[in-house]
Amino acid sequence: MTELLYLSDAYVTTFTARVVDLRDGGIALDRTHFYPTGGGQPHDTGVLAGLSVTEVRKGGTDVWHTVEGGPLPSIGDEVEGTVDWDRRHRLMRTHTALHVLCGVIWNEWHVPVTGGNMEPLSARMDFEFDPLPEGFAARIEELVNVELVADRAIEVSFLPRDTAVQDADLIRTKVSLIPDSVTEIRVVDIVGLDKQADGGTHVHSTAEVGRLRVLKLENKGKGNKRVRVEIIDV
Numbered sequence: 627m628t629e630l631l632y633l634s635d636a637y638v639t640t641f642t643a644r645v646v647d648l649r650d651g652g653i654a655l656d657r658t659h660f661y662p663t664g665g666g667q668p669h670d671t672g673v674l675a676g677l678s679v680t681e682v683r684k685g686g687t688d689v690w691h692t693v694e695g696g697p698l699p700s701i702g703d704e705v706e707g708t709v710d711w712d713r714r715h716r717l718m719r720t721h722t723a724l725h726v727l728c729g730v731i732w733n734e735w736h737v738p739v740t741g742g743n744m745e746p747l748s749a750r751m752d753f754e755f756d757p758l759p760e761g762f763a764a765r766i767e768e769l770v771n772v773e774l775v776a777d778r779a780i781e782v783s784f785l786p787r788d789t790a791v792q793d794a795d796l797i798r799t800k801v802s803l804i805p806d807s808v809t810e811i812r813v814v815d816i817v818g819l820d821k822q823a824d825g826g827t828h829v830h831s832t833a834e835v836g837r838l839r840v841l842k843l844e845n846k847g848k849g850n851k852r853v854r855v856e857i858i859d860v
């Protein structure tokens with residue numbers, strides 16, 4: 627079982643860990659700061675045991691790092707990992723921007739998100755609108771950027787499941803759908819704006835995101851409207 631170090635601190639890039647399993651081109655560690663693809667956020671890249679990390683995935687309770695080249699280290703070896711910070715930080719900025727987008731859309735229209743996916747500095751999110759409000763793109767761009775300028779703090783905490791399922795803000799984001807086997811729920815709180823159960827990596831403050839621009843709106847059917855955005859530097 628790999629300990630997910632990035633859950634408690636998204637800003638650490640270099641770490642040591644022990645190799646616990648190997649397979650063709652893949653390394654599993656006892657702990658890692660590499661984010662594995664999941665929750666709409668793509669994996670980190672970087673260097674592990676001197677080898678280039680090209681993909682990171684969860685396999686059961688282990689995190690598998692796909693590496694290029696060799697030779698691979700041995701099981702039991704202590705190895706050093708370094709996460710590519712440029713890519714990670716762009717993903718952190720993008721992920722936080724999407725939570726801000728969810729927050730402002732909920733506050734303004736009480737419409738929930740239905741899905742989404744991100745790349746570094748670009749993303750799409752689907753919302754249950756039918757139809758989209760008049761002037762929607764300009765309005766969300768304005769609302770999101772006000773929150774980004776506002777420099778809101780982002781706090782990460784771990785709550786017992788029993789506490790989390792009674793939190794009104796978390797109920798709205800369907801915390802009850804998290805399997806019963808999960809006894810501790812990680813909460814990402816953009817203080818005063820948006821609170822979600824979430825396993826992603828986020829920046830410390832909304833000011834660190836930059837600004838959001840709406841690229842395109844797409845009609846994906848009844849009650850499903852897609853918003854494509856990019857994150858730009860200030």
Ligand SMILES: [Zn+2]
Binds near residue numbers: 721824825
């Ligand atoms: Zn998220």
